Amino acid sequence: MCGICGFVGQGDLQNLANMTNIMTHRGPDAEGLWSDKGKAVYLGHRRLSIIDLAGGTQPMWTADGALGVVFNGEIYNHVELRTALIDAGHQFLSDHSDTEVLLHGYREWGGELPQRLNGMWAFAIYDRRKQEIFVSRDRFGKKPLFYSLQNGTFVFASELSSLVKHPSITASINSMSLKKYFAYGYIPAPWSLYHNIFKLPGGYNLLFSLPEMKIETTKYWDLVLEPFEKIPRDPEGEWGEIIRDLLQRAVKRRLMSDVPLGIFLSGGIDSSSITALAVASAGDRIRSFSIGFEESSFDESSYSRQVASLLGTDHVLEFLSLEKSMSLLDDIARKLDEPMGDSSILPTYLLCKEARKQVTVALGGDGGDELFAGYDPFKALYWAELYGRLIPKSIHTAIRMVMAHMPTSHRNMSLDFRIKRTLRGLSYPRRFWNAVWLGPLEPVDLAELFNEPVELEEVYAEAIEHWDNCPQDDLADKTLQFYAKLYLQDDILVKVDRASMMNSLEVRAPFLDIELVDFVRRIPSRYKCRRGQPKYILKKALEPILPRDILYRSKKGFGIPIGKWFQERSLAVNGADSTGLMKTPFVVRMAEEHRSNRHDHRAFLWNTWLFSQWNELSRQ
Numbered sequence: 001m002c003g004i005c006g007f008v009g010q011g012d013l014q015n016l017a018n019m020t021n022i023m024t025h026r027g028p029d030a031e032g033l034w035s036d037k038g039k040a041v042y043l044g045h046r047r048l049s050i051i052d053l054a055g056g057t058q059p060m061w062t063a064d065g066a067l068g069v070v071f072n073g074e075i076y077n078h079v080e081l082r083t084a085l086i087d088a089g090h091q092f093l094s095d096h097s098d099t100e101v102l103l104h105g106y107r108e109w110g111g112e113l114p115q116r117l118n119g120m121w122a123f124a125i126y127d128r129r130k131q132e133i134f135v136s137r138d139r140f141g142k143k144p145l146f147y148s149l150q151n152g153t154f155v156f157a158s159e160l161s162s163l164v165k166h167p168s169i170t171a172s173i174n175s176m177s178l179k180k181y182f183a184y185g186y187i188p189a190p191w192s193l194y195h196n197i198f199k200l201p202g203g204y205n206l207l208f209s210l211p212e213m214k215i216e217t218t219k220y221w222d223l224v225l226e227p228f229e230k231i232p233r234d235p236e237g238e239w240g241e242i243i244r245d246l247l248q249r250a251v252k253r254r255l256m257s258d259v260p261l262g263i264f265l266s267g268g269i270d271s272s273s274i275t276a277l278a279v280a281s282a283g284d285r286i287r288s289f290s291i292g293f294e295e296s297s298f299d300e301s302s303y304s305r306q307v308a309s310l311l312g313t314d315h316v317l318e319f320l321s322l323e324k325s326m327s328l329l330d331d332i333a334r335k336l337d338e339p340m341g342d343s344s345i346l347p348t349y350l351l352c353k354e355a356r357k358q359v360t361v362a363l364g365g366d367g368g369d370e371l372f373a374g375y376d377p378f379k380a381l382y383w384a385e386l387y388g389r390l391i392p393k394s395i396h397t398a399i400r401m402v403m404a405h406m407p408t409s410h411r412n413m414s415l416d417f418r419i420k421r422t423l424r425g426l427s428y429p430r431r432f433w434n435a436v437w438l439g440p441l442e443p444v445d446l447a448e449l450f451n452e453p454v455e456l457e458e459v460y461a462e463a464i465e466h467w468d469n470c471p472q473d474d475l476a477d478k479t480l481q482f483y484a485k486l487y488l489q490d491d492i493l494v495k496v497d498r499a500s501m502m503n504s505l506e507v508r509a510p511f512l513d514i515e516l517v518d519f520v521r522r523i524p525s526r527y528k529c530r531r532g533q534p535k536y537i538l539k540k541a542l543e544p545i546l547p548r549d550i551l552y553r554s555k556k557g558f559g560i561p562i563g564k565w566f567q568e569r570s571l572a573v574n575g576a577d578s579t580g581l582m583k584t585p586f587v588v589r590m591a592e593e594h595r596s597n598r599h600d601h602r603a604f605l606w607n608t609w610l611f612s613q614w615n616e617l618s619r620q
Helices: 013-021 078-087 098-116 175-184 235-254 269-281 301-311 322-335 345-355 368-372 376-390 393-403 415-426 430-438 443-450 461-469 475-501 514-520 536-542 562-567 584-595 602-618
Strands: 002-008 030-036 041-047 067-075 119-127 132-137 146-150 153-157 204-209 214-219 261-264 287-293 314-320 361-363 506-508
Touching (some): 002 119, 013 041, 098 204, 175 430, 175 443, 175 475, 175 602, 261 269, 368 536, 376 430, 376 475, 475 506, 562 602
Antiparallel strands (some): 002 041, 002 153, 030 041, 132 204, 204 214
């Protein structure tokens, strides 16, 4: 895993060095700087050595010097691709570098290369003959890529903080991006927090022409739900066996490493299945890692210990206390790169920090909930639709006011939290449900925070697009589209990438293997969430390898007790806003309502606190 950057136009090698140095945590093992001053092209790289430790130096070039690449990620089918390319006449210089496969693959297949890759990546290939830079990001956006064209200079980087180090880049906060941050809890691609700086979305390529100084982006892949028309006589048995086999192969691919490797094991379905399959595939004893919490409603360490004992892993369990949390927060805010309001980044950061003491690569369960309908809203969809049909809109507000008097609990996924969140979403049209259910603020509060009308169609444009463009007129499928194409890319995978890379750790996601995804997207939603049972078909598939009390226990999630922390003032927001974009009386009121236990504003207060910390530290 690495950090990449580069630019075409104004600047020099010192500017490039400044951009790469700020990403040392992404690649502590080596630095690579290259320039063609005549063409004003500069490529930089920070390396975390994982595959072909001796032969993977970057930027890497073809023997004739015509193609060069900087690459962040792992290509899991690089051995098969190398064989195909050798058969086609290509001669490799490295022993088994997946980076070199990209160079020869681009020469052989051009812009169709990404469609042949199974892995995670963000790379830039400089074609000196065509005077083009070809940039690609993996299908789900596991690896980050920011870019901008300002003042006659094209700049790209793995991190926003690296990109803004270039002197041609002006970084001013985009008020619409900030609204989206408080609407979603993250900033969705292609937006970034700054004007005229963009994220290349997952599943997209970018082509930059040097002579024309022109950017062209194209989508090469999309997650399309196309349910099987013919259902087998025994879908649980037949599909379950295929899922199990595909997941086994996905795990085996991701055990490929020239450095020590481990597993993130929470004791939930996804991580437990990956651990079980890794133990079955690996020749050596597997190391596993988990985080426990002193607050009992958030703690699931007993489940991780149970699975570790069952599977015989060398298990490391670290507990997250309030004191330890406070000691980590400044470091997280300083390195976060761009604010994202998922509070579980804190335990994820500690998990990665502890794992990095023993391993350089870890496998995680990301993607399982999004592909197999594992979240609570999937269970609520039937009742939500029934409520919307039977309860007149005119009395929705009255019902919310009554339910607002339910005693507020700051326990993990408490009953009052779920009821109030559900009713909040149901106050809006269906295509806003998922975003409003998950977001820190609902639309009416956004307008008050920014003291101006909020255009819902613009702020929630991404959620609306995924809802409207779903080919199936089915609530579950539309919800799957939201989670798999928006929430996964811009929240879950960002959180894991930042938390792992802050600690120079590579994290791999077997559930996002393209062969597995291509099969799962064909399974009808009624087999993913069936009669209120989330992940139904996945649980059936895993019954031969995991005990029922693991498969069918209640889901906890990876939360932390921030509600309690803000109530007890362990964390506090003062309402100050150095951007001048938000109205402080609203922030102060929300904090006071939370402290007095009148309302639960934990998500908004966390997002506000984190943005304030990030903004202050980024100005230093």
